[in-house]
Amino acid sequence: MGPDMPTSPVIASRRLRAALRHAREVTVTTQAEAAKQLGWSVSKIQRIESGAVAVGVADVRAMSGLYRLGPEIEARLVALGTAAAVRGWWWELRHHLPAAYQTYVGLEWGAATITLFEMIVMPGLFQTPRYTMGINNALATLDTNAPEWRAASVTTRRARQEGVLNRQMPPQVYALLDESVVHRVIGDRHTMCDQLRWLVELTRRPNVEIRIRPFVAGLPAFIDSFALLSFDDDPDVGYVESAMSDALIEDGLYISTARAAFAHMWNEALSPAQTRSLLRQRADDYAAEELAPTRIADNIGHRLTRPAAPRSGSVGVVEGEHPGGVHNEDLVEPVP
Amino acid sequence: MTTVQGPTAGRRRLRTALRAAREDANLTQEFVADKMDWSLSKLIRIETGRVSVSTNDVKALLQLYEIDGTDVADELVALARVARQKPWWQDSRGAIPAHYAQYIGLEVEASAMRCFQSSVIPGLAQTEQYARAVVTNRTPGQIRPDELDTRVEVRMRRKTEVLSRDEPPALDIILDEAVLRRAIGGRAVHRDQLEHLIALAAAPTITIQVVPFSAGAMTAAGSFVILQFPDNADDDVVYLESALLENFIERPTETAPYHDEFHWLRSIALPPAASLSFIEDIVQGL
Numbered sequence: 001m002g003p004d005m006p007t008s009p010v011i012a013s014r015r016l017r018a019a020l021r022h023a024r025e026v027t028v029t030t031q032a033e034a035a036k037q038l039g040w041s042v043s044k045i046q047r048i049e050s051g052a053v054a055v056g057v058a059d060v061r062a063m064s065g066l067y068r069l070g071p072e073i074e075a076r077l078v079a080l081g082t083a084a085a086v087r088g089w090w091w092e093l094r095h096h097l098p099a100a101y102q103t104y105v106g107l108e109w110g111a112a113t114i115t116l117f118e119m120i121v122m123p124g125l126f127q128t129p130r131y132t133m134g135i136n137n138a139l140a141t142l143d144t145n146a147p148e149w150r151a152a153s154v155t156t157r158r159a160r161q162e163g164v165l166n167r168q169m170p171p172q173v174y175a176l177l178d179e180s181v182v183h184r185v186i187g188d189r190h191t192m193c194d195q196l197r198w199l200v201e202l203t204r205r206p207n208v209e210i211r212i213r214p215f216v217a218g219l220p221a222f223i224d225s226f227a228l229l230s231f232d233d234d235p236d237v238g239y240v241e242s243a244m245s246d247a248l249i250e251d252g253l254y255i256s257t258a259r260a261a262f263a264h265m266w267n268e269a270l271s272p273a274q275t276r277s278l279l280r281q282r283a284d285d286y287a288a289e290e291l292a293p294t295r296i297a298d299n300i301g302h303r304l305t306r307p308a309a310p311r312s313g314s315v316g317v318v319e320g321e322h323p324g325g326v327h328n329e330d331l332v333e334p335v336p
Numbered sequence: 337m338t339t340v341q342g343p344t345a346g347r348r349r350l351r352t353a354l355r356a357a358r359e360d361a362n363l364t365q366e367f368v369a370d371k372m373d374w375s376l377s378k379l380i381r382i383e384t385g386r387v388s389v390s391t392n393d394v395k396a397l398l399q400l401y402e403i404d405g406t407d408v409a410d411e412l413v414a415l416a417r418v419a420r421q422k423p424w425w426q427d428s429r430g431a432i433p434a435h436y437a438q439y440i441g442l443e444v445e446a447s448a449m450r451c452f453q454s455s456v457i458p459g460l461a462q463t464e465q466y467a468r469a470v471v472t473n474r475t476p477g478q479i480r481p482d483e484l485d486t487r488v489e490v491r492m493r494r495k496t497e498v499l500s501r502d503e504p505p506a507l508d509i510i511l512d513e514a515v516l517r518r519a520i521g522g523r524a525v526h527r528d529q530l531e532h533l534i535a536l537a538a539a540p541t542i543t544i545q546v547v548p549f550s551a552g553a554m555t556a557a558g559s560f561v562i563l564q565f566p567d568n569a570d571d572d573v574v575y576l577e578s579a580l581l582e583n584f585i586e587r588p589t590e591t592a593p594y595h596d597e598f599h600w601l602r603s604i605a606l607p608p609a610a611s612l613s614f615i616e617d618i619v620q621g622l
Contacts, residue, residue: 119454119455120454120554121554134552135554138552138553138554139554139555178514179514179517180454180512180513180514180517180549183513183514183517183549184514184549184552184553184554185549185550185551185552186552186554187552188552215514215517215518215519216519217519218469218473218518218519218520218521218522219455219456219469219470219473219518219520220455220473221473223455223456223559223577224558
């Protein structure tokens with residue numbers, strides 16, 4: 001595969017349809033006119049250009065001919081078409097995953113930089129299988145969670161981690177987590193302990209940087225969790241997920257707004273060293289609490305004693321230093 | 337005749353009724369637009385509630401649908417009149433986004449609200465200082481001081497209009513623990529806000545519950561509000577707080593999951609009394 005060739009079929013497909021649309025517009029042909037000349041329906045052209053259908057080699061050649069692209073460009077487009085037809089590992093799971101998520105997974109696979117902001121839970125790329133199952137259980141009220149879907153979500157996350165984090169030239173990953181993510185007990189305390197220790201492991205990788213945005217930093221500039229993907233040669237893509245709906249975003253304004261908000265929030269976050277120390281501390285807390293397990297039911301119906309979990313982990317700050325000052329370097333010590 | 341409290345609900349009811357009347361008369365939008373000498377888009381905008389419609393236009397439509405002079409027709413004309421009233425937030429419309437204005441319109445007419453929040457205290461429960469910090473935070477470096485003042489004023493006015501009216505709506509609030517922990521506006525503002533929350537919970541119409549981190553709960557629904565209206569003819573509306581996703585959900589099949597989600601959240605949340613103790617403990621620790 002040449003240096004020009006994208007690694008992911010989803011990226012190849014996006015590049016191909018962008019090229020075909022551009023070529024048509026440059027030759028000043030409307031979709032209707034192009035369809036007429038090719039003897040196709042307009043909707044076929046529309047679906048090809050919007051990425052709703054795969055485009056076959058014969059169709060690529062026909063369109064290249066109509067747009068007078070010449071043999072060299074035609075060959076490149078045909079190569080893109082071939083690359084786009086490769087089935088990613090998520091193909092087998094396609095019936096269990098939402099369409100936007102499948103596309104996201106395909107794009108993530110070929111991204112050069114992955115920027116993540118999470119308000120509620122760990123990013124999928126970092127989740128341990130037990131944590132993922134914990135999320136599935138917590139979402140059990142939603143009927144989208146058929147058993148196959150749950151199994152698929154665990155398999156998919158593992159495959160994503162394998163394909164993205166463990167590949168030869170892994171992407172740069174920047175992950176910003178709201179402090180609540182380390183306090184919210186998904187699964188049980190054992191699950192949380194393992195999950196946080198795994199996160200500490202990940203921070204040792206040169207291509208992964210994780211930061212926690214503490215409660216003292218106030219309200220985040222953005223309240224939707226989001227992912228932004230950057231590529232070497234392709235435009236950025238955003239992704240927003242909730243179980244009720246998820247969406248890929250290609251709107252440049254939204255992406256630049258999200259990127260600016262991320263930069264702002266990243267500066268309000270704990271340093272990598274402080275983040276690691278908070279993660280370790282919370283992991284130790286969970287390990288200690290596990291000896292005397294608290295179940296949800298125990299918390300209901302009577303007054304809680306001090307909610308020890310968050311307080312011991314919350315990072316204090318001298319009033320007035322935050323935000324704006326943004327220097328948290330001396331805040332390593334959590335408030336007891 | 338049914339009662340309608342204000343222009344937003346009036347317009348909603350009207351658009352549904354006008355559409356139904358046309359369909360009962362077996363007329364297409366194209367035919368009606370043609371007969372009325374309107375553009376097709378005008379009729380579509382009326383039937384989707386995007387523009388208000390004059391009482392004269394309503395009367396003409398009813399004549400075309402051959403139901404003029406009936407009780408139903410009288411009600412629709414009355415609705416059209418209500419739908420054209422100028423609401424109090426009209427003057428602030430330049431300073432607040434359109435979907436927010438629409439939300440306020442629904443809120444003043446709601447008889448019950450169920451609200452789940454995982455990022456901030458809901459607007460109706462905010463102190464002025466907290467509201468100021470929230471508005472500033474949401475729009476970093478982009479908001480002019482006078483706009484900021486207007487937005488905060490709108491928030492405070494909402495509280496008066498909704499909570500201090502003769503029959504205030506039932507307000508059920510469920511908060512993720514993260515909301516209580518987030519020091520919005522600094523420690524003093526944070527503390528005042530939590531104390532205000534405790535004071536609010538004393539009102540007989542207001543219930544506040546907390547989902548602690550230890551409950552192991554996450555909701556896929558994000559933060560949302562379910563608005564319910566005094567008349568059963570008005571479907572519930574779900575408002576989603578998101579910069580990106582659609583803000584309003586109105587189809588019963590799509591709002592139903594939010595009711596389920598709310599029931600589930602309530603089942604895992606601390607009961608009201610324990611929730612208050614929980615908030616008091618957090619205040620103690622500040």
